[in-house]
Amino acid sequence: MDNVEHEVLTEIRILRDRVRYVSGSLVSRADGLLIAHDTHGVQPEGMAALSATTLGLSERIALEAGHGRFQEALVRGSYGYVVTYAAGTYAVLTVLATAESNLGRLHLEARALADRIGSLVDAAEGAAGGWR
Known part of the structure; x- marks a missing residue:
């Protein structure tokens, strides 16, 4: 998984x-x-643990509402945003942005990033037999 961690880190820095x-x-x-x-x-x-909690709660809300699989959740605070994106089967991407951020641009880039990260992590976990 070390190679995947390096690839993911490179992607999120971009x-x-x-x-x-x-x-x-x-x-x-x-x-x-x-x-x-x-x-x-x-x-x-701590933020990783909270992101997983957000993922679980958001998945449940989306399903209960009949809106299908969870894709993303946005939290807006006084000073900015925390956006959580599903990233494949095994991962979640969380992005922190200030209040000045252009949310359209953020979503455009982060959604594509979540897809790339999901593919990386899913492939690594599939090869390793998953986390379970």
Whole structure:
């Protein structure tokens, strides 16, 4: 999984370069364990656990509402955004952005990133027999 961690880290660092006002991002497993992070000023392991919780709760809400599989959740705070994206079967991408961020641009880039990360992690986990 070390190679996947390196590839994921490279991908999330590119996001910060491509989208203004992204202050950090991280990828965790669906069970809350951190895979990689590019964050400053937040505790990445704690944020990974919270991201998994957001994923689980959001999946349940989407299904209960009859809206299909979870894709993303957005939290807007006084100073910015926390956006959580499903990333394949086994991972979740969380992006932190300031209030000045262009959400359209953020979604465009982060959705594509979540797809790439999901493919990387799913392939690695499939080859390793999954996390279970």
